[in-house]
Amino acid sequence: MAPGRINLSVAEARELAESALRGVGFDDGEARIIADHVVDAALCGYEYSGLAKILNILESEHFKLPRRPIKVLRETDVSVAFDGGNNVGMLSLFYASEATIKKAAAHGIALVSVTDAWMSGRSAYYVEMIANAGLVAIHTAASSRLVAPLGGVRRCSARIQ
Structure with missing residues (x-):
């Protein structure tokens, strides 16, 4: 050790x-x-x-702000959009993954989104939840503008004067 x-x-x-x-x-x-x-x-x-x-x-600055219950913003048979309620993403995405499993198992496909959540942790965790239910998953994530896009650390155009 x-x-x-x-x-x-x-x-x-x-x-x-x-x-x-x-x-x-x-x-x-x-x-x-x-x-x-x-x-x-x-x-x-x-x-x-x-x-x-x-x-x-x-x-996290987010932790210092009030949390709200996670709620459904829009829902169809095969989709649901959640408001994460300023909850840590490890909670919001867990519930979103459960909803994904339920909808995809019932209808063969699902599209689930979460907004107003932060710090989701290891993304593969959610994909593994879905895969362990016998389903295929694609997980995408977004972040604040603190992350430079590919090639974003060098100037891509001429300087305008």
């Missing part, structure tokens, strides 16, 4: 995560969903998306 590292069992990591999340205001179900996500990320080798991600949640 590397100096300064702590090894936890999966059960210990999950309990620590759930306890910390409950301590900052998440209910039992929300804490379980987020804890499952970060523990899974750590088990997949993504340490930065593991238990340490809980600290990122707490440090």
